[in-house]
Amino acid sequence: MEKSLIQRLLLSDTGSKILTIVIIFIAIVVPVLNLLVPVDSPLHISTYTVTLLGKYLCYALLALSVDLVWGYLGILSLGHGAFFALGGYAMGMYLMRQIGDRGVYGNPLLPDFMVFLNWGSLPWYWFGFDHFPLALLMMFAAPGILAFVFGWLAFRSRVTGVYLSIMTQAMTYALMLAFFQNDFGFGGNNGLTDFKEILGFNLQDNTTRCALFVASAVALLSGYAFCKYIAQSRLGSLVMAIRDSESRVRFMGYRDEHIKLFIFVISAMLAGIAGALYVPQVGIINPSEFAPIRSIELVIWVAIGGRGTLYGAVLGAFVVNYAKTFFTAWAPEAWLFILGGIFVFVTVFMPKGLVGIYNQARSRNTRKKSMKESQANIRNS
Numbered sequence: 086m087e088k089s090l091i092q093r094l095l096l097s098d099t100g101s102k103i104l105t106i107v108i109i110f111i112a113i114v115v116p117v118l119n120l121l122v123p124v125d126s127p128l129h130i131s132t133y134t135v136t137l138l139g140k141y142l143c144y145a146l147l148a149l150s151v152d153l154v155w156g157y158l159g160i161l162s163l164g165h166g167a168f169f170a171l172g173g174y175a176m177g178m179y180l181m182r183q184i185g186d187r188g189v190y191g192n193p194l195l196p197d198f199m200v201f202l203n204w205g206s207l208p209w210y211w212f213g214f215d216h217f218p219l220a221l222l223m224m225f226a227a228p229g230i231l232a233f234v235f236g237w238l239a240f241r242s243r244v245t246g247v248y249l250s251i252m253t254q255a256m257t258y259a260l261m262l263a264f265f266q267n268d269f270g271f272g273g274n275n276g277l278t279d280f281k282e283i284l285g286f287n288l289q290d291n292t293t294r295c296a297l298f299v300a301s302a303v304a305l306l307s308g309y310a311f312c313k314y315i316a317q318s319r320l321g322s323l324v325m326a327i328r329d330s331e332s333r334v335r336f337m338g339y340r341d342e343h344i345k346l347f348i349f350v351i352s353a354m355l356a357g358i359a360g361a362l363y364v365p366q367v368g369i370i371n372p373s374e375f376a377p378i379r380s381i382e383l384v385i386w387v388a389i390g391g392r393g394t395l396y397g398a399v400l401g402a403f404v405v406n407y408a409k410t411f412f413t414a415w416a417p418e419a420w421l422f423i424l425g426g427i428f429v430f431v432t433v434f435m436p437k438g439l440v441g442i443y444n445q446a447r448s449r450n451t452r453k454k455s456m457k458e459s460q461a462n463i464r465n466s
Contacts, residue, residue, distance in 0.1 A: 135298050141403050142362075143362050150168070155387060157325055158345060167231065169359055170260070174264075178277065180277070231353065233346065240346050240349075241342055323339060386402045
């Protein structure tokens with residue numbers, strides 16, 4: 086039964102098969118080429134590249150969470166960057182507690198920014214973050230609780246459409262302003278940084294970097310399988326029915342607000358895990374992750390890849406972020422204009438994204454093949 090479930094989730098269609106094979110391939114090959122191949126070899130993959138690919142994997146998991154609520158539930162969330170950042174801050178708080186007396190000021194209890202700001206004691210909400218199990222719980226709980234409170238108030242009030250999108254954007258903007266404050270207890274404008282180790286392993290060591298890369302790949306595949314399971318279940322059918330005709334689902338007797346709330350919370354937790362894996366690889370988390378433009382970028386990733394497909398969201402995250410890496414090195418001031426142009430082009434000429442182009446080409450080939458077979462049968466008869 087387990088094997089059939091895995092096949093149904095990860096190997097049921099061409100897109101899922103390709104995604105699974107590619108992720109498993111890079112999860113094995115990239116660490117091997119980084120750790121076992123000499124630096125002077127042309128096959129060697131640098132630690133910088135490992136970290137960059139690890140970021141892409143985290144972004145892909147984040148894109149999955151957006152596609153779950155937008156592509157399947159029909160809720161255009163412009164605030165998923167907030168859930169990503171909260172998961173990142175939960176991990177950052179754990180990593181800051183692991184520094185101990187190795188900080189600039191040598192205080193075994195207070196992080197450097199608290200010493201600099203003359204904090205007398207550790208705030209109550211920092212207690213317990215020196216233990217990984219609690220920090221791991223908060224990586225799920227912090228974005229999950231925020232999504233639950235926000236979703237319960239919004240869905241219960243029947244807020245939908247563009248009004249809900251604006252509210253999600255206002256939520257992440259309010260959090261950004263709060264986290265920018267020095268007296269909020271999260272490092273203010275500078276955020277949390279200067280991390281030393283995770284679970285006792287040096288974060289600057291290549292082996293640790295590769296382990297985080299593999300963990301990100303495993304999280305992406307697990308998140309994809311989980312989202313696929315939801316999409317193919319009876320719950321998934323209800324979710325898509327709500328997307329297509331919410332009032333009809335409600336009139337059939339279903340509590341649509343409960344279903345929307347459940348999917349919204351699950352999506353927020355996936356985004357939180359993506360943020361938690363992102364932070365130790367990039368080495369910093371600050372309030373800029375809450376910026377509304379970040380959440381808008383997530384929507385663009387999914388739109389370019391192809392929403393409502395899951396693997397299209399992963400593809401879009403990789404394509405757009407690779408383009409961002411390239412263009413910000415070549416013409417950093419032009420990147421936002423390029424991104425906007427790509428989004429407009431996709432919206433006008435490729436409404437179903439990159440995956441839609443592939444599906445259309447495949448459908449044409451199938452129709453041509455069927456026509457040829459029909460013509461051959463007619464001639465033979």
